[in-house]
Amino acid sequence: MELTVGPNLFFWSAAQVRDLYDSLVSAPVQRVVLGEVVCSKRMSFWTDQIPPAIEKLQAGGKSVALSTLALITLKRERKMVGDLLEMGLPIEVADIAALRLIPEGTELWISPLVNVYNEGTLRWMAKRGATRICLPPEMPVESIATLARAGAEEGVAIEVWGHGRLPLAISGRCYHARLHDRAKDNCQFVCGEDLDGREVDTLDGQPFLAVNGVQTLSASTACMAHQIEALREAGVQALRLSPQTGHFADLCQGYADRIAGRISGDELVAQLLPEAPGGRFSDGFLHGEAGAEWSGRTAAE
Amino acid sequence: MMELVCPAGTPAALRAAVEAGAHSVYCGFSDETNARNFPGLNFSTEELTEAVAGAHKRGAKVLVALNTFPRAGGEKLWHQRLADAEAAGADAVILADVGLLDYAATHHPRLRRHLSVQAAAANPDAINFYAETFDVKRVVLPRVLTVQEIAEINKEIDAETEVFVFGGLCVMAEGRCSLSSYATGKSPNMNGVCSPASHVAYAEEGNELAARLGGFTINRTPKDRPAPYPTLCKGCFTSENQTGHVFEDPVSLDARHLIPALAKAGVTALKIEGRQRSRAYVAEVVRTFRAAVEAVEEGRPMPEGALARLAEGQAGTAGAYAKTWR
Amino acid sequence: MADHAPSIPRLPRLVGAAMRPLPLMPVSIALSALSRRIAKRHASMFRRLGEHGNKRFALDPTDLPMVFLMDLRGGKVRLSAHRTAPPSDARIAGPMAGFLGMMHGAYDGDALFFSRDLVVEGDTSAVVALRNAIDDAELDLTEELAEMAGPMRGFLRAAIAQAEKQSGVVLHRVDTLAGGWT
Numbered sequence: 001m002e003l004t005v006g007p008n009l010f011f012w013s014a015a016q017v018r019d020l021y022d023s024l025v026s027a028p029v030q031r032v033v034l035g036e037v038v039c040s041k042r043m044s045f046w047t048d049q050i051p052p053a054i055e056k057l058q059a060g061g062k063s064v065a066l067s068t069l070a071l072i073t074l075k076r077e078r079k080m081v082g083d084l085l086e087m088g089l090p091i092e093v094a095d096i097a098a099l100r101l102i103p104e105g106t107e108l109w110i111s112p113l114v115n116v117y118n119e120g121t122l123r124w125m126a127k128r129g130a131t132r133i134c135l136p137p138e139m140p141v142e143s144i145a146t147l148a149r150a151g152a153e154e155g156v157a158i159e160v161w162g163h164g165r166l167p168l169a170i171s172g173r174c175y176h177a178r179l180h181d182r183a184k185d186n187c188q189f190v191c192g193e194d195l196d197g198r199e200v201d202t203l204d205g206q207p208f209l210a211v212n213g214v215q216t217l218s219a220s221t222a223c224m225a226h227q228i229e230a231l232r233e234a235g236v237q238a239l240r241l242s243p244q245t246g247h248f249a250d251l252c253q254g255y256a257d258r259i260a261g262r263i264s265g266d267e268l269v270a271q272l273l274p275e276a277p278g279g280r281f282s283d284g285f286l287h288g289e290a291g292a293e294w295s296g297r298t299a300a301e
Numbered sequence: 302m303m304e305l306v307c308p309a310g311t312p313a314a315l316r317a318a319v320e321a322g323a324h325s326v327y328c329g330f331s332d333e334t335n336a337r338n339f340p341g342l343n344f345s346t347e348e349l350t351e352a353v354a355g356a357h358k359r360g361a362k363v364l365v366a367l368n369t370f371p372r373a374g375g376e377k378l379w380h381q382r383l384a385d386a387e388a389a390g391a392d393a394v395i396l397a398d399v400g401l402l403d404y405a406a407t408h409h410p411r412l413r414r415h416l417s418v419q420a421a422a423a424n425p426d427a428i429n430f431y432a433e434t435f436d437v438k439r440v441v442l443p444r445v446l447t448v449q450e451i452a453e454i455n456k457e458i459d460a461e462t463e464v465f466v467f468g469g470l471c472v473m474a475e476g477r478c479s480l481s482s483y484a485t486g487k488s489p490n491m492n493g494v495c496s497p498a499s500h501v502a503y504a505e506e507g508n509e510l511a512a513r514l515g516g517f518t519i520n521r522t523p524k525d526r527p528a529p530y531p532t533l534c535k536g537c538f539t540s541e542n543q544t545g546h547v548f549e550d551p552v553s554l555d556a557r558h559l560i561p562a563l564a565k566a567g568v569t570a571l572k573i574e575g576r577q578r579s580r581a582y583v584a585e586v587v588r589t590f591r592a593a594v595e596a597v598e599e600g601r602p603m604p605e606g607a608l609a610r611l612a613e614g615q616a617g618t619a620g621a622y623a624k625t626w627r
Numbered sequence: 628m629a630d631h632a633p634s635i636p637r638l639p640r641l642v643g644a645a646m647r648p649l650p651l652m653p654v655s656i657a658l659s660a661l662s663r664r665i666a667k668r669h670a671s672m673f674r675r676l677g678e679h680g681n682k683r684f685a686l687d688p689t690d691l692p693m694v695f696l697m698d699l700r701g702g703k704v705r706l707s708a709h710r711t712a713p714p715s716d717a718r719i720a721g722p723m724a725g726f727l728g729m730m731h732g733a734y735d736g737d738a739l740f741f742s743r744d745l746v747v748e749g750d751t752s753a754v755v756a757l758r759n760a761i762d763d764a765e766l767d768l769t770e771e772l773a774e775m776a777g778p779m780r781g782f783l784r785a786a787i788a789q790a791e792k793q794s795g796v797v798l799h800r801v802d803t804l805a806g807g808w809t
Contacts, residue, residue, distance in 0.1 A: 071474060073424055073450075096399070096420075097427035115476060115490065117370035120400020138479040138488055143373035150373075168480050169473040169534075172423070172445030173627045175547060179540055184627040200540045200547050202518040204511075208538065209480070211547070216473070218483055284486070290515050291483035311675075311763035317732075317802055340752045341675050341759030498751040528743050577755075579762045582735035584802060 001232055001239060001259050003029040003252060004134070004159055006112075007037045007067045007092070008243040009167065010212055011192040014046045021053035023249040025060035028256035030238070032057050033092050033109070035067035035084070039174075039213045040077045042189070054089070067092040070113045070170045071214065090131070105129065112136055112161055112240065113170065117143070119150040126154035134240050137161040137168075137222065140288040141234050148235030157237040162224045162255065164242025165197060165210055165217040165277055166291060175211040187213075195245045196277035207278055218291065220282035225268040226295045227286055228258055246275035269296055302598045303560070304570035306364065306463060307587045310342040310577055315352045315363075317580040322591030325362040327395060328352070328576065329493075334382045335366040336419055337576040338493030346385045353390040362392035368417035370398045370476075370490045380404060387412045395441070396420075397476055402435040415439040415463070419476035419489065425457035432460040439463055441572060443475055444554065445621045448562045455567030464563060466556040467586055467608070468574025470620050472534045472549035480533045484515035496532045520551075552618045555608060557590065559622050560597050635734070635744050636724045636795035638690040647692045651708045658695065658706035665764075665771060666704040673699075675760040679753040685715035688723035717749035717757075724796040729758070730766050733797040769799035 005024060008017065024032060034050050036043045054064050066084045069077055072095045081101040084091055091102055094111035102108070108125070110133040116122055117136065125133060133156055135144060144160060151158040176198065177187040191198075197210030197217050207219040224231060224239060231239070239259075241252055251272060258268045269281065284293025307323035309315035318326045329335025331343040344352065353363045365386040371379040379401055386394050387409050394412055396402050397419035405414055418441040422428045431437040439461040442451060455462055473480070475489075482488035485500040500515045512520040512531035519536035522528045529535060529551035538547045553574075556563070560571065571594065573586055589606040596603055621627070666673065673680050676699070686695040694712045698705040712718060719726075721744050728734035736758045739745040747754050769787045773780040791798045 070477075071423065072426065078424065078426055095427070097422070097424050097430060100426040100430040100433075113477065115370055115398065117398065117490065118373045118376050118400050120371065120376055120404055121398055122400070124399050124403050136479070136490070138482045138491065139373075146373035166479070166483065168483055169478040171473045171548075172443075172621060173472060173548075177627075179543060179547065198540055200538045203521050203537055203539060203544070204518040205539070206517055208517055209483075211540070216480065216548070285482065288486055290486045291479065292515075292517075311759060313732075313763045313765050320802070339755055339759070340677065340679060341756035341763075498755045501751045503746075503748060503751075525743060527741050529741060530737070577759075578737055579729070579732070579735040579758070580765075580802065581729075581732045581762075582738065584732075585735075 002237060003255055004238045004240045005029050005032045006240045006242045007033045007035050009038055010195055011042045012195060014049050017046045017049045020243055020248060021057060025056050027249040027252040029252050031063040033065050033067050037067050037070050037094050038215045040069055065090040065092045065109050067111060068094045068098040070094040072097045107131055113167060122147055122150050122156060123154055126156045130156055132157045132159060134159040137166045138285050138291060141230055141286045144236060145234035159238040159240050160231060160236050161222055162239030162241050164222060164244055166222045167215060167217055169216040171214050174214050176213050207280060218282060219278040220280045220292055221276040221278055222283060223272060223281040224283060225258060226265040227283055244277055303564055303594045305590055305594055306570050306572040308573055308576040308583060312348050312352050314580040314583045317584040318587050319356050319359050319361045321584045321587035323361055323587050325364055326356060327364040327366055329366040330382055333493050334369055334379050336368050336489050336493045339577050342577060346389060350389040364393045364395055365391040366395040368395050368397045368419045369493045371401055383409055406435045413438055417441055418443055421474040421476045425454050428458045428460055444471055448559060448566055448622050451568060452566035461569035463570035463572050464568050465554055465574055466571045468553055470554045484517050484533060501531055554618060554620045556619055556622055557593050558603060559619060560593055564597060635722045637722050643690055643692050655707040661771060662704040662706040669764040672760045672764040675763055676756050679756040682716040682753045684757060685712050685718040686726060687712060687718060687720035688726060689720055690722050717753045719745060719747055719754060721745040728797045730761055731797045731800050732802045765800060767800035
């Protein structure tokens, strides 16, 4: 099983972005997806880090793709897809609208934010040029197995959400701005204050969700430490690790060790929990339970 | 006149909608193939066949929603329902999944295809993609666009647009939200339910009514205050030291006064949400909106009518159609 | 635009007081006869309930001194009256006029719930299923009772119409479409 580093979903400074990708050059991951997914307003602050990061990561032997935005609305956002194409790399499609702007023959990776729930859609995507599909995080393992079989027939690698706060929703409304009583157009980039998202608890103090600009994530950090065997059995070819603060390259190493059988699921959990945003893990989606459920005994409430 | 597209969760509600002046009624089968897969709701194939015949006799159309994302390994059910809808004489099917659109375009080419709001096609590229690739004739726009944006979109696309004017309001891009399954294991995309009643628990605690979903507290309401249903995104939460409706207030959409602007923006059809509501609700809302579109058509002022009491939170909002919403 | 809930008429205290000494047994027998009749004439209502068709619902009119239990277990409908709420899968409480108004298509169940006129406890799914099944059945209490009354039906219809006018409680179907449309 391989490891893919997903695009960083949060608003980090250019220096933080550079440090992240520098640290990944020698990390045991096969591929990295770069690009702004959540908000086009953030881009001018950090995207000049993308070309040097591509160069370094490729020199380190990683495959690299560029992601589109998850919600393309404005004219300039539509034009940005063209800018991505100019880089000549595979495109990770995070909004189906991008398909109309990408010429046939371009290699496509399909983001977990695009709905591929069944064989019909998978086959259509394969015909359109998809070589990899990261499935929606809410999908149960039986469905994953069915799609992995269809993927094998079509030459499409199936990837699943491996680690990181779950991307649960995307909206036209910016919740960060709303929490600061600001209009979206005058947000003053407040989402940059919360490098792993801003936590939202229930009125009874239960950790529940986290907001990241127009995106809503889980408060818990999804962690497949206990699910490697089930996913391998299902035919999954790669795990997606979603960037978070802390020692992210070590996190990648931990998953590589777990996949290689050098450490157990419990050991990986113990290693990762101290830096997990929200301080709590979840993996319930895989077995058709509430996504917030956790298979381990280490759930810290 | 703008086409009024009205909800029906049961044959009785469908009859009520048509009698109240619906030009079109949309409904679904009693299973996971549509996004209102609620207990006791929806149509058998026999009921649909009878309803279509009755509606056609009265000059109304019936649109069948097959707007969930077929389960891997289970696509046959959705394919069967496409055939059932065509056999029943449905005027169109409302679809969201790329694979299902592809199948419908190939196997049921004469069955008119509309794009469900669950596909969240919010820009001209997405809409043109669906129109060109799957010959989609009409697109139901997500509830995240301003009237101005809708007007811009209509200039660039080759499909009809349908927009929501009344009822529940999704604050997230529809069809791209897993909040419900995160809390309950059941989602709109996979199961056709959001914040399902099966996972709702109410508890009187002190002077408050606590509403929980999958164990997460979504609302606490003082006694004798209106109690919203615990829909996740309309809950009251705390973030750092702020408490409130972080995502959306528990209000529902009422865009009656925007009908003239929507007409000018090139919108073909106006949609009323609420297949889960009663025939009393359907009749009253449809009657009010029919009077409104007739008034707009004839250039008369908008008739006033009280619908707020039927709405969640008992208050209406123009929602995203006003840009300040964002 | 009115931003208040519709005011649901409450039964006059006198009605409740008058009912207090009523023996429950004959009330239950009459209710069972009525519910058997409705079950027979509206079989699709029970199909619509699906997996919830074997549950017990406590219907608690807050302005009457009794609680009704609708027991659907064993494929039969039994409706009985009780002084206090018996064990059930779900309880729905509210003014009697709310129940009757919903049944007759005059009020929307969700709206009554949002305004707190109705309170639901227990199995919320079962309540939703019941609400939808009854809504689709287009029941008419006046007509059911009149049919049961045989030769007295004319008198009964007039008496119910009079009671309806006096109390504001909806006792007949308000949307008068011909059921079954083809």
